[in-house]
Amino acid sequence: MEKIKGYTYGQVGASPVSLADLDLLKKTVLFSSDDEKHLKLAGEVLKDQTNEVLALWYGFVGGNEHLVHYFGKGGKPDMEYLAAVRIRFGQWIMDLCNKPYDQDWLNYQHEIALRHHSTKKNKTDNASAVPIIHYRYMVAFIFPITATIKGFLSKKGHDTETVEKMYAAWFKAVTLTVILWTYPYINKNEF
Amino acid sequence: MKTKIAILFFTVVLYSTASQAQQQKAPAGYTYGTSAVAKSPMSLEELKLLQQSLLFGDEDIKYLKMSYDILKDQTSDILDVWYGFVASTPQLVYFFGNKTTGKPDGEYLAKVRERFAMWILQTAEANYDQKWLDYQYEIGLRHYSAKKNKTDNVNSVPIINYRYIPALTIPVTTTLKPFLAKKGASAEDVDKMYNAWVKSVLLQSILWGQPYMKKGEF
Numbered sequence: 001m002e003k004i005k006g007y008t009y010g011q012v013g014a015s016p017v018s019l020a021d022l023d024l025l026k027k028t029v030l031f032s033s034d035d036e037k038h039l040k041l042a043g044e045v046l047k048d049q050t051n052e053v054l055a056l057w058y059g060f061v062g063g064n065e066h067l068v069h070y071f072g073k074g075g076k077p078d079m080e081y082l083a084a085v086r087i088r089f090g091q092w093i094m095d096l097c098n099k100p101y102d103q104d105w106l107n108y109q110h111e112i113a114l115r116h117h118s119t120k121k122n123k124t125d126n127a128s129a130v131p132i133i134h135y136r137y138m139v140a141f142i143f144p145i146t147a148t149i150k151g152f153l154s155k156k157g158h159d160t161e162t163v164e165k166m167y168a169a170w171f172k173a174v175t176l177t178v179i180l181w182t183y184p185y186i187n188k189n190e191f
Numbered sequence: 192m193k194t195k196i197a198i199l200f201f202t203v204v205l206y207s208t209a210s211q212a213q214q215q216k217a218p219a220g221y222t223y224g225t226s227a228v229a230k231s232p233m234s235l236e237e238l239k240l241l242q243q244s245l246l247f248g249d250e251d252i253k254y255l256k257m258s259y260d261i262l263k264d265q266t267s268d269i270l271d272v273w274y275g276f277v278a279s280t281p282q283l284v285y286f287f288g289n290k291t292t293g294k295p296d297g298e299y300l301a302k303v304r305e306r307f308a309m310w311i312l313q314t315a316e317a318n319y320d321q322k323w324l325d326y327q328y329e330i331g332l333r334h335y336s337a338k339k340n341k342t343d344n345v346n347s348v349p350i351i352n353y354r355y356i357p358a359l360t361i362p363v364t365t366t367l368k369p370f371l372a373k374k375g376a377s378a379e380d381v382d383k384m385y386n387a388w389v390k391s392v393l394l395q396s397i398l399w400g401q402p403y404m405k406k407g408e409f
Contacts, residue, residue: 021354024282028358030365066240117408135409139357139397140244143390147246172361179354182400185408186353190336 006124007088008111009095015103015110017180017191022106029176035169042166043097045156046149050090056148058086070133081127096173109180117184135185142178146171218305220342222329223313224322231321231328232401233409238324245394251387252317258384259315261374266308272366274304283359286351299345314391324398331399353403357396364389 046053061067062077071077071085092112099105114120118132149170154163183191222228242248262269277283278295287303289296310330313323332338336350367388372381401409 025354025358028280028282028355029361064243067244132408135400135404136241136397137244139400140241140393143245143247143393147386168365175357175361179357182353182357185405186403187405190350190403191353 004087004091005084007091009099009108010104012107012111015106015180016183017106017110019103019106022101022180025176025179026101029172031169031172031176034165035172038162038165038169039097039173041158041162042149042153042170043094045153045158045166046093046097049152049155050093053093053149053152054086054090057089057145058082060144060148067137070130070137072129078127078129081122081125081129084125084127096170096177106180109177110183113181113183116181119184135182138181139178142171142174146174218309219302221306221309223309223326228322228325228329231324231398233324233328233398235321235324238319241397242319242394245390247387247390247394250383251390252319254380254383254387255315255317255391257376257380258371258388259312261371261376261384262311262315265370265373266311269311269367269370270304270307273307273363274300276362276366283355286348286355288347290346290348296345296347299340299343299347302343314388314395317391327395327398328401330395331402334399335402337402353400356399357393360389360392360396364392 061071068077069075071082095105095108111120115124116133116138121132122129146167150163150167153166153170154160158166217223277287284295287295287300313326329338333342334351334356339350340347364385368381368385371384371388372378376384
């Protein structure tokens with residue numbers, strides 16, 4: 001498999017969130033072993049569709065000036081930066097569905113968090129875009145990337161109930177993940 | 192005929208009195224739209240962009256309003272489910288605990304519950320104007336150390352940790368769906384109401400997060 005530039009899964013610092021805290025958070029979002037099973041299935045369904053999924057998401061970002069803002073400076077989007085992120089974004093879809101939510105996964109969520117935050121934004125791709133993605137838009141993005149996935153989940157002939165279960169699992173997984181990404185934005189001890 | 196008119200008159204008067212009473216009797220600490228609520232640091236213009244990012248539009252307003260009539264007499268049953276979930280989830284009931292004994296504070300839970308019922312109706316009314324925006328900030332502060340416990344004058348833990356706020360979007364909206372389906376709406380309408388609710392609850396949890404964020408990062 002071709003190496004993805006800046007994709008450092010398994011080679012990053014430790015997350016400040018413990019596995020025990022992750023477990024409590026999973027319970028709060030009602031994430032169960034049934035969700036794990038349906039996420040795996042979603043991974044199968046989505047693996048040859050990530051390009052189309054990303055085309056849709058990038059279309060959405062591109063159509064919203066206040067979102068594309070984060071990929072550029074002075075109102076001009078950095079195409080190279082957008083393209084580099086896109087490849088990792090495709091891998092993120094697969095990781096969300098396929099990886100076990102263990103210490104490596106938890107650590108990498110924190111790395112992704114730092115890359116949205118001023119701590120590490122732009123550094124991976126040596127870009128010169130704005131220094132931070134604001135918290136509110138990062139969390140808001142949960143909805144469009146969830147709502148738009150349903151159409152792709154139903155493309156491989158699964159019955160409605162199975163699609164609904166994959167969709168629910170996806171929604172929980174994305175919410176869980178994005179919550180972890182907020183860590184660097186939050187005042188000390190308040191996460 | 193006269194009797195019929197009298198009954199009708201009586202019913203109308205009684206009904207309107209009851210509904211007015213319901214509107215007038217705000218729960219303790221419910222200060223929506225009053226001068227006790229400070230202005231949100233967020234502008235309506237910024238709110239609009241945030242709604243746009245959530246794909247929240249006029250159709251969602253329409254379906255939230257549709258949910259109002261469906262939910263208005265079910266708030267107590269909904270809260271039974273939500274409180275049941277909180278009670279069975281130690282990491283959540285913790286936030287309602289007495290700081291000294293660690294035991295859940297029944298009075299605190301009961302007071303919050305009354306305002307929670309108003310919140311359901313307010314979310315469904317979907318008048319997301321300046322007053323609403325200001326009140327979201329107030330709710331944020333009441334989860335946060337700035338104002339937690341103060342409204343009800345209780346001795347509980349000083350803050351609800353941020354991570355549980357957006358996490359609750361899922362149990363709240365998942366358990367709401369059956370209630371949306373209880374009054375004979377079509378499956379399509381139920382789905383649309385549900386989606387509008389997911390967006391609104393997510394939007395609100397984002398707004399409630401404001402006090403927790405480092406300066407300039409919201």
